[in-house]
Amino acid sequence: MAIKVLLVDDEKEFVAHLAERLQFRGLEVETASDGESALQCIKDKAPEVMVLDLQMPGISGIDTLKSAKAIAPELQVIMLTGYGTIETAKEGKEFGALEYLIKPCDIIKLYTLIEEAVGK
Amino acid sequence: MTYTDDQLRRRSLEFSGRITASLSHEINNVMAIINELSGLLDDFTFAAENGRPIDLERQKTTVRKITAQIYRGREYIQQLNSFAHMMDSKNQELDLARCAEQISFVCQRFARNRKVGLGLGPSGGALAVQGHSFELLHLMFRLVVLAMDVSVPDSQITLQVGMQNEEICITVTGDTVLDENEAFSKENAALTGIVEKLGAEVRSSLSSGKTIHLIAALPKDTWPLSTV
Numbered sequence: 001m002a003i004k005v006l007l008v009d010d011e012k013e014f015v016a017h018l019a020e021r022l023q024f025r026g027l028e029v030e031t032a033s034d035g036e037s038a039l040q041c042i043k044d045k046a047p048e049v050m051v052l053d054l055q056m057p058g059i060s061g062i063d064t065l066k067s068a069k070a071i072a073p074e075l076q077v078i079m080l081t082g083y084g085t086i087e088t089a090k091e092g093k094e095f096g097a098l099e100y101l102i103k104p105c106d107i108i109k110l111y112t113l114i115e116e117a118v119g120k
Numbered sequence: 121m122t123y124t125d126d127q128l129r130r131r132s133l134e135f136s137g138r139i140t141a142s143l144s145h146e147i148n149n150v151m152a153i154i155n156e157l158s159g160l161l162d163d164f165t166f167a168a169e170n171g172r173p174i175d176l177e178r179q180k181t182t183v184r185k186i187t188a189q190i191y192r193g194r195e196y197i198q199q200l201n202s203f204a205h206m207m208d209s210k211n212q213e214l215d216l217a218r219c220a221e222q223i224s225f226v227c228q229r230f231a232r233n234r235k236v237g238l239g240l241g242p243s244g245g246a247l248a249v250q251g252h253s254f255e256l257l258h259l260m261f262r263l264v265v266l267a268m269d270v271s272v273p274d275s276q277i278t279l280q281v282g283m284q285n286e287e288i289c290i291t292v293t294g295d296t297v298l299d300e301n302e303a304f305s306k307e308n309a310a311l312t313g314i315v316e317k318l319g320a321e322v323r324s325s326l327s328s329g330k331t332i333h334l335i336a337a338l339p340k341d342t343w344p345l346s347t348v
Contacts (some may be wrong), residue, residue, distance in 0.1 A: 010232070013185075014156060057232050057233050057235050058273075103149070103151075
């Protein structure tokens, strides 16, 4: 069974290409461009891992993380961050995020982290 | 140095920090997209090496997308460089319409984060003023931020410069649910320093019950000799 991943980022082109690369590696990928649609996707599609950008319009990444964990406590969250939000990413680990990566990130590193997140 | 000078200095640093952080964030996003696109090309090559047919059209499209992102990144770098040079700008004749274009460009990310649109109003063409570009941009930024703070989501904010009743004015309009006094008191502290520094006069009004107009009239000493 393919690992189900949700990618959340407001940079639509970035998320589309990253999704394609993860699909190329055999993952099942859903995408969302803001916190609200990410939370809806968690309810509808029950992903195992969420890769979450921290700076988005509307609900912030950290608030999305908190709500996501309330909806699906077993969901594993990997945060993606620019340099300006590293402190927020560290804070995210206190709210249950597994790890954070700095954009641009290495696909092998992300893929490995996703596999580790679901214990594969 | 008076308290007001110190406060203005801190506000100016905060303004410059927010702009440079925003532009560098955008540049980083461009780098991230290029990283994924070049990675896709790598994936296509790997697939071809393992016997999958090469999709030349897909490869060409991906290369074109990389080129587009490089041009996008170049625009952000140009804006960042231009902004950096403004900080030590001298008092000189400037095009206020060009300043409005720059603020509109560098504030797009802030607008997206607030879920509002930001655009320029109809331009009357170049509008010469005398002053420091950094200070004029700071004033425009504070007006735009104030408009964003009081605007409803999914509404449009418009920045416009031009002559109104024989005054050179910077006008920002947006849709608000607040009344005029509530709206205008939101960010006065941040706005006041730069308004006083420039000797500008700021006023606000509501029209149609929901559209707030924030107007900064520049003093006559910012008018160049060619305008007076």
